Amino acid sequence: xxxxxxxxxxxxxxxxxxxxxxxxxxxxxxxxxxxxxxxxxxxxxxxxxxxxxxxxxxxxxxxxxxxxxxxxxxxxxxxxxxxxxxxxxxxxxxxxxxxxxxxxxxxxxxxxxxxxxxxxxxxxxxxxxxxxxxxxxxxxxxxxxxxxxxxxxxxxxxxxxxxxxxxxxxxxxxxxxxxxxxxxxxxxxxxxxxxxxxxxxxxxxxxxxxxxxxxxxxxxxxxxxxxxxxxxxxxxxxxxxxxxxxxxxxxxxxxxxxxxxxxxxxxxxxxxxxxxxxxxxxxxxxxxxxxxxxxxxxxxxxxxxxxxxxxxxxxxxxxxxxxxxxxxxxxxxxxxxxxxxxxxxxxxxx
Amino acid sequence: xxxxxxxxxxxxxxxxxxxxxxxxxxxxxxxxxxxxxxxxxxxxxxxxxxxxxxxxxxxxxxxxxxxxxxxxxxxxxxxxxxxxxxxxxxxxxxxxxxxxxxxxxxxxxxxxxxxxxxxxxxxxxxxxxxxxxxxxxxxxxxxxxxxxxxxxxxxxxxxxxxxxxxxxxxxxxxxxxxxxxxxxxxxxxxxxxxxxxxxxxxxxxxxxxxxxxxxxxxxxxxxxxxxxxxxxxxxxxxxxxxxxxxxxxxxxxxxxxxxxxxxxxxxxxxxxxxxxxxxxxxxxxxx
Numbered sequence: 001x002x003x004x005x006x007x008x009x010x011x012x013x014x015x016x017x018x019x020x021x022x023x024x025x026x027x028x029x030x031x032x033x034x035x036x037x038x039x040x041x042x043x044x045x046x047x048x049x050x051x052x053x054x055x056x057x058x059x060x061x062x063x064x065x066x067x068x069x070x071x072x073x074x075x076x077x078x079x080x081x082x083x084x085x086x087x088x089x090x091x092x093x094x095x096x097x098x099x100x101x102x103x104x105x106x107x108x109x110x111x112x113x114x115x116x117x118x119x120x121x122x123x124x125x126x127x128x129x130x131x132x133x134x135x136x137x138x139x140x141x142x143x144x145x146x147x148x149x150x151x152x153x154x155x156x157x158x159x160x161x162x163x164x165x166x167x168x169x170x171x172x173x174x175x176x177x178x179x180x181x182x183x184x185x186x187x188x189x190x191x192x193x194x195x196x197x198x199x200x201x202x203x204x205x206x207x208x209x210x211x212x213x214x215x216x217x218x219x220x221x222x223x224x225x226x227x228x229x230x231x232x233x234x235x236x237x238x239x240x241x242x243x244x245x246x247x248x249x250x251x252x253x254x255x256x257x258x259x260x261x262x263x264x265x266x267x268x269x270x271x272x273x274x275x276x277x278x279x280x281x282x283x284x285x286x287x288x289x290x291x292x293x294x295x296x297x298x299x300x301x302x303x304x305x306x307x308x309x310x311x312x313x314x315x316x317x318x319x320x321x322x323x324x325x326x327x328x329x330x331x332x333x334x335x336x337x338x339x340x341x342x343x344x345x346x347x348x349x350x
Numbered sequence: 351x352x353x354x355x356x357x358x359x360x361x362x363x364x365x366x367x368x369x370x371x372x373x374x375x376x377x378x379x380x381x382x383x384x385x386x387x388x389x390x391x392x393x394x395x396x397x398x399x400x401x402x403x404x405x406x407x408x409x410x411x412x413x414x415x416x417x418x419x420x421x422x423x424x425x426x427x428x429x430x431x432x433x434x435x436x437x438x439x440x441x442x443x444x445x446x447x448x449x450x451x452x453x454x455x456x457x458x459x460x461x462x463x464x465x466x467x468x469x470x471x472x473x474x475x476x477x478x479x480x481x482x483x484x485x486x487x488x489x490x491x492x493x494x495x496x497x498x499x500x501x502x503x504x505x506x507x508x509x510x511x512x513x514x515x516x517x518x519x520x521x522x523x524x525x526x527x528x529x530x531x532x533x534x535x536x537x538x539x540x541x542x543x544x545x546x547x548x549x550x551x552x553x554x555x556x557x558x559x560x561x562x563x564x565x566x567x568x569x570x571x572x573x574x575x576x577x578x579x580x581x582x583x584x585x586x587x588x589x590x591x592x593x594x595x596x597x598x599x600x601x602x603x604x605x606x607x608x609x610x611x612x613x614x615x616x617x618x619x620x621x622x623x624x625x626x627x628x629x630x631x632x633x634x635x636x637x
Contacts, residue, residue, distance in 0.1 A: 214479045216469045219458075223466055226455035233417070233449060235438040235467035293457045 030287030031299035033339040037285065037331060038306050045313030052316045059186075059193040065308030066201035069301050070256050071275070072282035073201075073208040074248035076300035079283050080212070081245045082225035082292025083139040085128060087146035088249050089275030094150050095121040095257025096267040097158060100167040109175040118254050124150070125250025129243030151273060158269035171265035183255070184262040197259055201301070204252060208297035217244065226293025281328065282307055285335040306331060366429050367392055368530050368561040369414065369445065374423035376409050383409040385586045386423070390578065391530055391561040396552065398564045398572035400605050401582035407565045410582070411534050414563065415447035416440035441467075446523035447532040450539075454515055456508025460500060461489040463507045464522050488525070496521045496551055513544035520551050524558060531555050532563040537571050549575055569605045573598045581605060 026032060045052045071088055078085055098120045103113030124146065131142045155165065162168050170176060186195045212218040220241045223231035232238045261267055284290060285306055286299025310327050314320075369391040376384040384406045391397045401407045412418040413425065416434035425432050427443050434440045440447070454463045462485075470481045489503045498517050507515060516536045523531050533552065537545040553575050556562050566572050572579060579596060581589035581604055589604050 210479075214482070216471060216480065219462055219466060219469055219480065222458050222462065223455045226457045230449070230455050231466065233415070233437050233447065235441050289457075293455065 030294060030296045030339070031302055032287070033335050034286045034299050034302040034306065036338065037335045038302050038309070041306055041309050041313070041331070045309060045317065049313055049317035052313055056191050056193070057312065057316060059195070061305075061308045061312045062198050063195045063308075064311050065301075065304045066195065066197040067256065067259070068275075068278055068282055068307050069201040069304030070197060070204055070259075071249070071252050071279045072286070072300040072304045073204045073297045074245070074252045075279040076283035076286060076288050076295055076297050077208055077212060077221055078245045078249055079280070079288040079290070080225045080292060080295045081221045081242060082228065083132065083242060083245065084143060084280065085246065085249050086140065086143040086276050087124070087128060087150055088143075088253060088279055089277075090147055090150045090154060090272040091121060091124055091250065091253040092256040092260060092275065093154050093267065093269065093272035094124065095254045096261040097154055097167060097257075097269060099258060100170055100261050100267050101157070101161055103173060104168050104170055105161065107173075110170060110173050110179050111175045114179060114258055117257065118251075121250045121254040121257065122247055123250075125246040125248075125253075126243060128250075129246035132246070133239040133242050147276065154269045154272075165269050167267045167269070169265045170261075176262070176265070179258070180262040182262075183258040200255055200259075201304075204255075205297050205301045208248075212297055217241065221245065222293060224292075225289075278307065281332050285332060287339050303335075306335075367426070368428060369563075370424075370426040370429075371410075371414075371420075372424040372426065374413065374420045374425060376406075376413060376418065377421050382585055384413075384420075387580070387582065387587045388590065389563075389580050391563055392577075393529070393561050394556060394559050395577040396556050396562040396564055396575050397578040397580065398566060398576035399580050399582060400566060400569060400572055400601070402567055402605075404584070405582040406585040407567075407582060408534070409585075411447065411449075411532055411563075411565055414440070414445060414530075414532050416445070441526075441528075444527065444529035445532065446526065446528035446530070448516065448519040448523060448534065448536065450534045450536075454507045454519060457506050459504045460493075460507050460510070460518060461486045461503040464489040464492070464503075464518065464525075468526055492521050492525045493518065496524070496554060511544065513540050513547050516540075516548050517551050520548075520555055524555055524560065528560060530561045530563065532565070534565050535567070536564070537566065537568060545571060567605070569598065569601045573601055 051057060071092070075085060075088060095117050099110070099113040099117035101113075102108070102116045103110045106112065128139075128143055128146055131137070131146075132139050135142070158165060158167060182196070184196065186193050188194075210218075212221060220231065220236045220238075223234075223236050224238050224241050228238055260271070282303035283295065283300045285303035286296065286301065288295030288300065307328070310331065311321075311324055314324050314327070367390040369389075371387060371389040373386045373388055374384065375382070375386060387406070387410060389397060389399065389410070399407055399410060409418065413420045413434075416437045416439050419433050419435075425434075427445070432443070434443070434445075437447070455466065458466070461482075465485050465488075470484055471478050472481045472484075473479050486503050490500065493500050493503075496517060498514060498521065500514075507518065510518065516533075520531065520533070520536075536548050536552065540548060549571060552562060552564060556575070564572060564576065573593075577593050579589070579591045579593075579601060580587060581601075591601070
């Protein structure tokens with residue numbers, strides 16, 4: 001033990017720990033790459049688009065970020081657990097369609113449809129998880145299958161029931177007003193309009209982070225993604241953990257789906273295709289390893305903010321929105337490279 | 351043997367084996383992976399399983415640790431016939447296994463790895479959470495007790511050396527009250543010094559009263575710490591000894607295949623020296 005007050009390491013610390021400076025600890029965070037990226041994007045659009053810095057655009061950017069962020073949080077957890085969900089995008093639409101069509105066909109209170117939709121959507125998640133853990137096929141294949149099936153079901157059922165590709169309007173039905181309050185209302189602070197999805201987003205990110213770093217389940221998520229065989233050998237319930245992760249994605253898909261429905265009062269059955277990649281990209285920009293075992297929910301939230309800033313920033317800069325995809329691709333590559341570099345630096349022990 | 355030692359041995363024998371395999375066999379389809387293998391594990395003793403690659407050592411481990419179930423023979427834990435359903439079942443019965451390469455999750459910090467699968471929690475309901483302070487403190491203390499002075503329990507376990515990782519896994523098993531510790535080739539990929547360190551921890555676990563199964567293909571390591579030796583060859587038992595009735599030379603000879611080794615050394619001796627060593631390009635020495 002070193003004497004207190006001496007020039008050596010403080011009491012209780014190991015003199016070999018010189019390397020762990022605060023900077024190094026910061027570099028070790030999975031979110032770092034995305035935070036640097038977010039600052040860069042912010043500065044860039046602040047310079048090129050005058051209206052980007054107006055207070056009113058805060059609400060717009062955060063809303064765009066929240067619609068992606070709600071899904072990106074559970075998708076990030078799933079990726080840390082070592083799996084993908086390609087069906088996450090269309091599952092949102094399925095959830096909205098079930099809710100809308102059930103209420104309309106049964107002429108029930110819309111809340112009945114909302115809860116039926118929750119059960120059905122969780123069923124989709126359970127199906128993904130069950131198929132994955134019991135067939136041992138890669139999640140890429142399983143959820144690609146679910147993705148295609150749901151895409152077909154969305155269009156097929158909607159056409160069968162309402163004759164067109166969109167659902168009937170449910171705006172005049174019982175419970176619609178209260179459901180809209182929960183899923184699609186907004187409050188105004190000065191000239192900033194904040195949608196309720198931002199609250200859902202913040203809550204989901206907080207819960208996901210809590211689960212990930214402070215619960216047993218979180219420990220298991222890292223373990224099944226990092227080394228599933230080792231996890232199983234020390235008694236981690238690998239199957240339950242993975243099914244739980246898919247249920248998490250399904251729950252967020254339900255929240256997003258209800259927002260989609262109650263923002264308007266009809267749902268287009270072809271929506272949602274392609275969004276699954278957006279969620280995955282947000283998670284990867286946020287520092288999730290594509291191979292699993294590493295990442296954070298907060299990083300995925302920052303990834304979603306980058307999405308929000310880029311998509312709206314291009315509009316504020318009065319550019320052709322077609323440039324959005326280019327920025328996104330460049331962002332993905334840069335963030336991933338930065339993450340890889342940072343991780344290598346942080347893990348270098350010699 | 352002194353009187354005290356004799357008494358200790360008697361005690362151990364009257365207590366019976368912690369784990370006993372009696373003519374156990376295992377088939378994968380039409381392949382006999384293991385035939386009629388018997389093994390006893392006693393508290394405070396080290397039972398070594400020796401064998402070359404493909405001798406059936408891994409299959410034996412998988413049966414003891416609950417990953418696979420045996421197809422014939424008897425598997426007793428504390429004298430009771432058992433078929434383990436899964437690794438969790440084995441852990442609950444006090445059998446902890448440290449695998450050669452899948453003992454830990456490399457990207458996770460040491461303290462998370464230490465408690466993986468058996469995490470302590472505090473609080474109730476939705477606020478039930480990991481007792482992080484306890485986890486870190488216990489990890490540091492338990493490793494120190496085993497003589498491992500870790501730089502930082504927060505570092506990913508993948509950054510530790512192979513020997514250190516083995517030791518963490520052993521310390522983990524000891525801490526969680528394992529009665530039987532199964533070690534799969536703990537010294538296989540290690541240098542001489544690191545192997546010595548690991549064997550020291552194996553002996554420490556034995557002295558703590560655990561029954562140890564040490565799987566290895568190194569008779570020198572086995573003889574240093576072992577009390578009983580079982581030799582496997584092509585899935586069958588080719589020898590079973592206690593330390594009293596076998597010498598290191600004999601163990602090495604049997605392990606290496608006995609007469610096969612003699613034949614091999616004979617062949618190697620008579621092999622004619624090649625005309626040109628190395629077989630490199632000949633262009634260099636032609637004018």
